[in-house]
Ligand SMILES: Cc1cc2nc3c(=O)[nH]c(=O)nc-3n(C[C@H](O)[C@H](O)[C@H](O)COP(=O)(O)O)c2cc1C
């Protein structure tokens with residue numbers, strides 16, 4: 001048995017003293033509870049997706065179409081979930097996905113998430129659009145805690161370089177470059193409420209604190225130039241004219257591993273390998289960008305097949321349970337990024353809420369694996385799955 005499954009026992013033992021977990025252990029229940037504590041705008045922002053939200057639903061349906069076939073009598077007494085992903089040692093194949101503007105969910109925002117990740121030894125991927133700066137989040141995360149940085153590649157190349165240098169100096173070891181959100185998609189829940197956190201000054205901490213950004217807006221951001229600074233942010237946030245050739249620039253300015261997030265097509269995965277990228281993250285941004293896009297899990301096997309072992313394949317979009325993690329790993333992902341469930345944990349319980357989510361999903365993964373005859377993530381293969 002491992003520390004992860006011990007978590008399950010510790011809950012049962014608390015029951016002897018009539019203590020119950022303060023949050024549900026079925027993580028699919030968190031969204032409904034979070035709706036009760038968040039403003040309608042914040043809840044719409046996190047729970048909403050693009051258009052009719054068909055892709056968000058497809059992400060979940062794709063998991064339901066695969067079923068695990070348990071196997072027994074395989075000596076699963078000793079289980080080890082640890083993995084090495086792009087040079088980072090991890091206790092399990094689960095990272096915290098980049099989620100921007102976290103202070104709309106909890107006053108401590110990314111600081112609470114970073115403390116939770118640091119306490120659990122789980123790698124946090126910090127968004128460029130965070131509500132606390134690169135440096136503040138690193139401090140909350142703690143010395144030696146594993147952390148990666150996610151880049152929204154701005155039009156201003158000097159600003160991009162400044163972000164990369166700040167991230168490197170603050171101990172972020174790998175770079176995630178998100179391809180699918182150079183502009184916001186059509187998101188009806190936000191449009192109907194005329195709500196965008198950035199225009200209210202949330203999610204711009206890294207920009208407003210950056211010397212290159214400040215120079216571009218004529219000095220530090222104050223009440224006097226705040227509106228102009230926000231307009232500059234809007235104009236510079238993303239760059240739709242980027243091409244594969246531009247990746248050379250990133251390679252030249254980041255000496256650690258780089259993973260491209262948002263890859264869905266096998267040819268794009270091959271191009272990532274050709275461009276010297278170390279990893280790809282199969283993701284459709286949780287259905288928040290292209291409504292009607294292929295379910296992320298359905299795109300995974302084609303990408304795995306395309307890159308073979310020339311790059312590390314990670315996965316997100318739709319992960320809600322430990323069994324979902326097992327399915328994504330069985331279909332070839334090296335690790336997964338957990339997203340909305342931890343945002344709901346943050347909303348419901350701050351740092352403790354995020355830790356609860358991490359402990360539950362890791363314990364559930366370990367138990368699912370053991371009860372399926374598997375002791376290590378790399379033993380998961382399509383052989384444990386059938387089509388429903
Ligand atoms: C509220 C919210 C904010 C997000 N912000 C970012 C971000 O700043 N950068 C990024 O690469 N992805 C961002 N994402 C996308 C997640 O990293 C992830 O790809 C997606 O949420 C996965 O779908 P799931 O939450 O349904 O599993 C965001 C997602 C949500 C829900």
Ligand SMILES: CCCCCCC(=O)C(=O)O
Pocket residue numbers: 100129181183184237285288
């Ligand atoms: C202007 C686009 C900002 C998006 C940042 C957050 C995000 O990725 C999301 O899905 O929301």
